[in-house]
Amino acid sequence: MMWLILGLVLFTSFLLFTSLFQMIFLSDKRMQKRMKKYLEQSAKKKLSPKRFNALVQIRLATKGIQQQVLTKEKNSRLKVLLSRAGVSIKPEEYILFQWLATALGGGLFVLFTGKLLFFPVGAIIGFFIPKVIVTKKQHDRLAKFNEQLPDMLTTAVGAMRAGFSFPQALKTVVDESASPMKDEMETVLREMQYGSSIEEALNGLKERVPSEDLDLMIQAILIQRQVGGNLAVVLEKIIETIMDRTKIQRQIKTLTAQGRLSGIVIGLLPIILAFVLYLIEPDYIGTLFTDTLGLILVAGAAISGIIGFFLIRKLTTIEV
Missing domain, CATH: 1.10.287 (Helix Hairpins)
Structure with a gap:
């Protein structure tokens, strides 16, 4: 009977943790639902006072976390980490989820072992679970970006050989690429439309995506803009270099x-x-x-x- 109760408690805790994970990290579905609900509410009726007060309380709680826990340096560092992972949540929401994971991890260890001594062990493990998840998503996103980079450069070279400028070639890449390449190129084009130079937009891209292959491409583009030359030919050489490095990396991984x-x-x-x-x-x-x-x-x-x-x-x- 005791094992049955323990199993039910663990299963319930797992469902709670999974629901919180989906609410926070499945950002696309969450964002689409919120936008759809917002549009429906804007078209039909306003929020009820009770629901409005609840949303205000949640916003005040996250604002309090941001002011009391997050320093300016830590806030910017978390923004970069979440941006590189492609997770569309705020740093204070990440901290809140980290606190929930800490309490849940400690509670599960106490329930499983029956001793309060193991609460710090579970709390430490729970505290690092969100960071492990975000780091894993960052590595997966970076690997996918590196896989798409040769195709992106090939598309850009073809567009420039057809007479397009470099921004127009990036627009072609956006139309033909998938996420995360499409998202990052859209951000570059948006920054350029808002008044940033190509150099500033590309440096921002390099900060968001810490890829060595991307850094090689950006350095080649910046040098070409300073000294001149045929950018299409330069990018073709970059494509060859990236393909050779990818081939060597796969061989090393096998060995x-x-x-x-x-x-x-x-x-x-x-x-x-x-x-x-x-x-x-x-x-x-x-x-x-x-x-x-x-x-x-x-x-x-x-x-x-x-x-x-x-x-x-x-x-x-x-x-x-």
Whole structure:
């Protein structure tokens, strides 16, 4: 009966965490629903006083977080991180979600272990979960952008050879590309329409997308604008360089697959083995989590495993 109650509590907590994650990080659907609802309300009727007061309270809470918790430097750093990840939320909303994940992680560890001592462990894990998610989305978005970059340059070169200017070539890229390339090129064109120069717009793009291939392209464009020359020919050479680097990176990834898999096995094997032993004989391994010496050994093993995992990742990471 106790395991059934614990399972129901864990399942309910998982549903709560999933709903919060969808509300905050599935920004496209969330934005579309909000816009549709706003348009419907604007066309039909106004908000009720009760609903309006609730929205005001939520806005005041996020504003209080921004003023009391976020410094100017931290706020700008979070904006850059969220922008690179393609997550359309505000820094104060990210902080609020981080607090919820911290409380939920600590509560789950207390429910699972039955000891308040493990609340800080779960709270720390929950605190870093939003950052891990955002960092993962940033890496995925950057990888997808790098995959689209050669096609984008090919489209731009074709447009310039047809007689278009560089801004017109970017407009062609926007019409034929998908996200995230389309979103970033739209931002570049929008900044140029608002009065920014091509140099300023491209430097802003380089700040939003920390790609080495993109940096190579931007430097080539800026140098060409200063010294002159045929930009289409320059971009063709950039395309060849990017394709060669991509080919080498894929070869390196294939050759280092065994080492990376070894790092994953070394990192997960102690956790899986401890879980299996707990299922077979809970009292046998439970001593590690009740005795002081056992806790010290568990902490030392965790630190050693983490160090070994990162050392193997460092050895198998080759910069090209």
